[in-house]
Amino acid sequence: MFPLRKRCVVCASTEVSRALLPGCGTLWTYTVQRFMPPSPPYAACTPETFSEFGVGYVELDGVVRVESRLFGDPETFYIGMELKLVTLDLGGESQYAFAPLDAVGLS
Numbered sequence: 575m576f577p578l579r580k581r582c583v584v585c586a587s588t589e590v591s592r593a594l595l596p597g598c599g600t601l602w603t604y605t606v607q608r609f610m611p612p613s614p615p616y617a618a619c620t621p622e623t624f625s626e627f628g629v630g631y632v633e634l635d636g637v638v639r640v641e642s643r644l645f646g647d648p649e650t651f652y653i654g655m656e657l658k659l660v661t662l663d664l665g666g667e668s669q670y671a672f673a674p675l676d677a678v679g680l681s
């Protein structure tokens with residue numbers, strides 16, 4: 575599960591263990607969220623502040639694929655592009671995302 579969760583989303587078990595994943599990967603596939611999702615975890619935006627964003631599967635180490643929000647202009651995304659893990663501040667709420675390697679001002 576990415577990001578880390580305290581319990582399994584499939585069976586609700588709390589017997590989860592932590593695994594370190596690389597902070598960079600390649601875009602395996604993606605789509606663009608063009609309308610505001612109706613419920614959390616997207617509560618940080620309103621119809622006035624919403625702007626479309628990418629959501630994709632990022633392949634790490636060529637084996638593990640994680641689903642993640644993508645940062646950047648969706649028109650510039652392409653399958654196979656190299657991405658890095660960043661943290662976005664969405665109205666005071668932190669969220670993990672993957673951004674192009676050359677994205678600036680993100681950590």
Ligand SMILES: [Zn+2]
Nearest residue numbers: 582584585587
């Ligand atoms: Zn489980």
